[in-house]
Every structure is written in structure tokens, then in C-alpha cells.
Amino acid sequence: MTLPVTAATAAMLALLLLLLAIDTVRHRMRLRTAHGLADDAKLTSASRAHGNLAEHAPIVIILIALLELSRAHHWGLVALAGAFLLARVLHIHGFYYPKEGGPPLTRSLGVILTWLVMAALIGWTGWKLTGNL
Numbered sequence: 001m002t003l004p005v006t007a008a009t010a011a012m013l014a015l016l017l018l019l020l021a022i023d024t025v026r027h028r029m030r031l032r033t034a035h036g037l038a039d040d041a042k043l044t045s046a047s048r049a050h051g052n053l054a055e056h057a058p059i060v061i062i063l064i065a066l067l068e069l070s071r072a073h074h075w076g077l078v079a080l081a082g083a084f085l086l087a088r089v090l091h092i093h094g095f096y097y098p099k100e101g102g103p104p105l106t107r108s109l110g111v112i113l114t115w116l117v118m119a120a121l122i123g124w125t126g127w128k129l130t131g132n133l
Contacts, residue, residue, distance in 0.1 A: 009081040020050035049095040063121040087113035
């Protein structure tokens with residue numbers, strides 16, 4: 001396989017996405033609702049954790065693939081892919097274990113780490129476009 005970091009990252013994110021989709025459907029079945037959030041905190045958490053991952057994962061996978069195709073440093077990509085996966089797990093944990101008085105620390109850390117990884121991938125891709133690496 002020519003894109004092992006991309007493939008491994010995509011497969012792990014797809015597994016997370018599948019698990020979150022199954023949990024969202026489980027809550028919908030529990031509430032007997034096909035649409036909306038039924039004003040239910042557990043369904044809201046499951047649905048938003050799923051949606052948020054679906055919103056962020058594609059661009060990260062694309063950027064990792066583009067960098068891998070441009071022969072970017074393998075272990076640098078592995079580190080960023082691992083950091084993104086950790087960020088998403090932290091974010092999901094924060095959705096599933098909310099607390100009073102604001103978002104849980106894990107959710108905040110997940111958001112910040114997600115943005116840092118995305119910024120690094122964007123910057124690295126831009127750097128590659130200028131031909132400096």
C-alpha cells in the first residue's frame with residue numbers, strides 16, 4: 001500500500017465513526033425518534049460526537065494523504081495522525097461525560113489538540129507547496 005499512514009488513520013477514524021453512529025441509532029431506538037434530538041441529553045451527546053467527528057476527519061485524512069503522496073516525513077505524519085486520533089477520543093469522552101459549569105477538560109483538550117494538528121497539517125502542506133521541503 002502506498003499510503004500506509006493515511007490508510008491506518010482512515011480505518012481507525014472510520015471505526016470510531018461507526019461506533020458513534022451505532023450509539024446514536026441506539027439512543028434513537030430507545031427514544032423511538034427518527035429525527036431531531038428529542039430534547040434528550042444522551043442522544044444530543046451521541047449525535048454531536050458523531051457529527052463532529054464526521055466534520056473534522058475528512059479534511060485531516062485528505063491532508064495526511066497529500067503530504068504522504070509528497071513524501072513528507074513518515075514519522076512526522078504518524079505523530080500528527082496519532083495526535084489527531086487522541087484528540088478525537090478526548091473530544092468524544094468530553095461529549096459523553098458532560099459536567100456542570102462548562103465543557104469537561106477532555107472535550108476542551110480534544111478541541112485544542114484537533115486545531116493544533118489541523119494547523120500543523122495546513123502549515124506543512126503550505127510549506128510543501130512552496131517547495132521548501
